[in-house]
Amino acid sequence: MKFSLVAETLGYMENTTKRTELTKHLVDLFKITPPEIISKVVYLLQGKLRPDHEGIEVGVAEKLAVKALSKSAGIPVTKIEHEYMKAGDFGQATATVLGQKTQTTFLKEDITVERVYDTLFKIAELKGGKSQDMKMKYISSLLNDASPVEGRFIAKIITANLRLGIADFTILDALSVAFTGTKENRPKLEHAYNVCSDLGRVASAVAGEGFESLKGFQVSVFSPVRPMLAERVKTPAEAREKMGHQFAAEYKLDGERVQIHIGNDKVVLYSRSLENITNYYPDIVEKITKSVKSGKIILEAEAVAVNEETGEFLPFQELMHRRRKHNIAKAVKEYPITVNLFDIMFVDGASCLDMTYAERRKTLERAVKEDAFSRIMPMTIVTTDDEVEDFLENAINSGCEGLMLKQLDSPYRAGARASNWLKLKREYRNELGDTLDLVIVGAFYGRGRRTGRYGALLLAAYDEDQDKYPSICKVGTGFTDESLDQIYQILSDKIVVKKDPRVDTSLEADVWFDPEIVIEIVASEITLSPIHRVAMDGIRKGSGLALRFPKFTGKIRFEKTPENSTGVKEVVTMYNSQKKVVQGEKQF
Ligand code: ATP
Helix, strand or coil: HHHHHHHHHHHHCCCCCCCHHHHHHHHHHHCCCCCCHHHHHHHCCCCCCCCHHHCCCCCCCCHHHHHHHHHHHHHHHHHHHHHHHHCHHHHHHHHHHHHHCCCCCCCCCEEEEHHHHHHHHHHHHHCCCCCCHHHHHHHHHHHCCCCHHHHHHHHHHHHCCCCCCCCCCHHHHHHHHHHHHHHHHHHHHHHCCCCCCCHHHHHHHHHHCCCHHHCCCCCCCCCCCCCCCCCCCCCCHHHHHHHHEEEEEEEEECCCCEEEEEEEEEEEEEEECCCCHHHHCCHHHHHHHEECCCCCEEEEEEEEEECCCCCCCCCCCHHHCCCCCCHHHCCCCCCCCEEEEEEEEEEEEEEECCCCHHHHHHHHHEEECCCCCCCEEEEEEECHHHHHHHHHHHHHHHHEEEEEEEEECCCCCCCCEEEEEEEEEEHCCCCCCCEEEEEEEEEECCHHHHHHCHHHHHHHECCCCEEEEEEEEEECCCCCCCHHHHHHHHCCCCCCCCCCCEEEEECCCCCCCCCCCEEEEEEEEEEEECCEECCCCCCCCCCEEEECCCEEEEECCCCCCCCCCCHHHHHHHHHHHHHHCCCCCCCC
């Protein structure tokens, strides 16, 4: 299949933000894609080579890509750098340069999807001393045969700059329409995706073996399952309304969610956003197998930093020290953790997802032998508000954030945020009630003490229906000098020349960023706003929703992708529940 077909689709998609149009372009492309290579097309559309959890990254330094382009086009590096400065985008500069190419190639090979994909894969696998030369050779050979539009997207993918951000669910919609004739079947595709977290695999199955083959998708070790998420409640009474008379209450610890896969004497750990985080936790890899009786198992746990002397749980920030590439052994020693298991997804060769919570908990208790490192999450069955209150008090006194409340007879709903799991935090009771996880999309330069750094950040929520990032507030409080520096540094390689097309705001920031970094915010209230764009026109014509008195909590949610940030629907729910309280409903 010609790569130009993919490049053309990417070109169309770059010019629209309407989800229906994006889907239509994808449907057209999928319909003409041979099933054997549809997985490759799906990965390339998202600027990837494999699902994220496999950790295969193509990212080549722009400097090297510039050199390769110079070699293949016969144009000096300085001229290419000039074009790059002018365009502010390496993809665009590549297209311009290829358009002015002076060297003509007589033996031009066609650029196929297979060739692009396989070459990028080889580049991604190259390591070590001589790898730079080889990478350059591969890139320049591809660009040598590429047309300007093909070159534009090859350059973007190679330098990890394909910023179309086509969301997973847009691809699922398009696959559903292309291969079953209707969007109605998307939930079945989504189910397959939820248990394997590999869109390419789902695409291959539905395109090659047909819709029915999706039934065969089962949970398996080393394919991470998309996690089940919780809704928030403010009071035990609200929980009772949603879950009935009797339910389970578990401690809600403030650490990092870890999905533990064990099989064939190997342990692999995945984060909340299914990134492979095995290297950060060698202690889990070493110790967990001592507590687990089955050779093949998938468990979910919260890893929490502890004070080894007192046994006290420490705040989430302490785990940040584990996020380093070097000297992990030192971090393991200085910042010890415990692993607190709260769910089981697979054991004895079978999935546990369809079991009820009560059955899964029993299965978990049978499968794990607790020790000082691997614990089972404290749980009690509650039937009255007072029992919830007492348990909450215990939880808070032990250093927890609050409670997770779970319906006893509900299955594990992978990838869903549903009312079978509720979170009840202490801070939910006052003011706004909950924290929000928001994406940094822009910044404003600081003055006075903050000269040379950012004075305020522009934040957005995620609109899952439109795949957009509408702005919700500017935040300038809650930062320490240290956190300001840290954020300034993290954001330095996320700067983009133009506002990302998915960012929706009426404000003009001094600097725009790729929507990637998620931070936690508290606020006093959600109000209607003519400036910010969350739920624009949804509650009142001409108004969106904004946060009043937003404040950074100090937490950078490095385990969250921007799509995992607080959704527009959640903000609307928070706005409505706040109204209820104002209208005189009993507040706890
Ligand atoms: P999300 O709900 O999207 O994960 P979040 O991380 O902001 O967003 P939290 O308010 O932190 O949500 O609550 C959910 C998280 O709580 C889980 O992802 C998990 O990391 C953690 N957690 C702690 N204890 C438990 C528990 N007993 N059961 C399930 N999750 C728990």
